[in-house]
Amino acid sequence: MGLKKILTLVFVILLLLLSFFYLKGLYNISAIELSLNGKLTLDKFRDLNKELHLEKYSIKYIKKYNGGNLIMTTGNDRKMRDINISRGEFLYDCEKPITVIGEKVASTYFKNYNILGEDMFIDGKEYEIVGIEKNSNDIYIPFNEKKLNEYWDESLLTYIAPYEKTYELSIIRTKNILESQGIKVNNTIVYKEAIRGYINIIILILLYLIINVFKKIYGSLIDRIKTIIKGYKKKRRVMHLYSYVKKEKKNLLISLSEIVGALLLFYIIIKICSYLIVPDNMIPANLFSFTDYKDIIVLYYKDIILKLKNGFSDIVVDKFKIYGFIIITVAMWNRILTYIENRHFKTTNSEG
Known part of the structure; x- marks a missing residue:
C-alpha cells in the first residue's frame, strides 16, 4: 500500500470523525423518528404513552409554505435537534397563537429588524412572533387539532426512548399501538444508527x-x-x-x-x-441463506423508494450533504497529493 493511499485514508478518517461530532452536536443521538401515515391526535398519543411512558417527544405536521416549511408542533423540538434561535425564544405554550419564524421569512415580510411581539398572518390565522431562527426559511406554529383536517406533506413522531438499551423494543411497541389506532408507520430513523x-x-x-x-x-x-x-x-x-x-x-x-x-x-x-453497530434488519436470520440476503436487499430497496417518494428526513439530507462535502474534499486532497508527488518526481529526476 502506497504512502499516498495511506494519507488519503487517514484524511478520510479525520473527515468522518468531524462529521460524526458535527451531527452529534446537531441532533440528539438518543432520538427516534417515525414518519406516519395517518392523523395522530393528542388523545391517541396519550393512549400510546400509557404504554411507553415517554417524557420527551414531539408530534410534528409539516407542509411546504411560501418557499419554506410550515411546521405545526407540540414542542420539545429543541430536545431532538439543535434549533438556533437568534432572537427571542422557541414555542413555549401550545395554547397561545405564537410563532417562531426563520430569518429569511422575517427579511421577506418585515422591513424592521425588531419584530418580536409583532403579529403575522400565517395559513389563515394571526400569530404573535416570539422567536427568530437563524438562517432558516421555516415557520413553527403550535399544535392545533383543528388543522389536522388540512393537507400536510409529512407527519412525524420523534421521541427519546426511556431506556436506551431497549430502544428497538420501544419502536416495535410504538408501531404496534399506532397500527391498532389506524396509523401506519412509513419510515423509522434511529438517530444513533444514522x-x-x-x-x-x-x-x-x-x-x-x-x-x-x-x-x-x-x-x-x-x-x-x-x-x-x-x-x-x-x-x-x-x-x-x-x-x-x-x-x-x-x-x-x-x-x-x-x-x-x-x-x-x-x-x-x-x-x-465489536464496535460496529449493525441494525437487526441488516442481519440475516441464516448467514448461509441466499434468500435472507435477498430479502434484506429488497427491504432496503423499498425503503429507498419510499424515501424518494415521501421525501428525506432532515438528518438524512444532512448526511447526504456531508458525504458530498467529503467526496469533493477528498478529490481535492488527492489532486494536491498527486501534484506534490509529481513535483518530487521531477525534482529527483533533475538532481539525478
Whole structure:
C-alpha cells in the first residue's frame, strides 16, 4: 500500500470523525423518528404513552409554505435537534397563537429588524412572533387539532426512548399501538444508527489498514519460517539443532516478535469489529441463506423508494450533504497529493 493511499485514508478518517461530532452536536443521538401515515391526535398519543411512558417527544405536521416549511408542533423540538434561535425564544405554550419564524421569512415580510411581539398572518390565522431562527426559511406554529383536517406533506413522531438499551423494543411497541389506532408507520430513523454510520465507516477503513499490515506480517513470518526450516534441512547433518538455533537466534527472535505482532493485530481486529453497530434488519436470520440476503436487499430497496417518494428526513439530507462535502474534499486532497508527488518526481529526476 502506497504512502499516498495511506494519507488519503487517514484524511478520510479525520473527515468522518468531524462529521460524526458535527451531527452529534446537531441532533440528539438518543432520538427516534417515525414518519406516519395517518392523523395522530393528542388523545391517541396519550393512549400510546400509557404504554411507553415517554417524557420527551414531539408530534410534528409539516407542509411546504411560501418557499419554506410550515411546521405545526407540540414542542420539545429543541430536545431532538439543535434549533438556533437568534432572537427571542422557541414555542413555549401550545395554547397561545405564537410563532417562531426563520430569518429569511422575517427579511421577506418585515422591513424592521425588531419584530418580536409583532403579529403575522400565517395559513389563515394571526400569530404573535416570539422567536427568530437563524438562517432558516421555516415557520413553527403550535399544535392545533383543528388543522389536522388540512393537507400536510409529512407527519412525524420523534421521541427519546426511556431506556436506551431497549430502544428497538420501544419502536416495535410504538408501531404496534399506532397500527391498532389506524396509523401506519412509513419510515423509522434511529438517530444513533444514522450518526454512528460514520463510525462504522471509520472502523471498516481501520480494519482494511490493519488487515493489510497483518497480511504483510503474516507473509513475512511464513517466508522467514520456511527459510529457517530449509536452512536447517541443509545443515542438519553437519550441525546440531542447538547450534543451528543459536546461529539463527536473530531470525528466530524476529519470527517470535512477528507472531506476537500478528496475534496482537488479530485481537485488535476482533475488538474493533465489536464496535460496529449493525441494525437487526441488516442481519440475516441464516448467514448461509441466499434468500435472507435477498430479502434484506429488497427491504432496503423499498425503503429507498419510499424515501424518494415521501421525501428525506432532515438528518438524512444532512448526511447526504456531508458525504458530498467529503467526496469533493477528498478529490481535492488527492489532486494536491498527486501534484506534490509529481513535483518530487521531477525534482529527483533533475538532481539525478
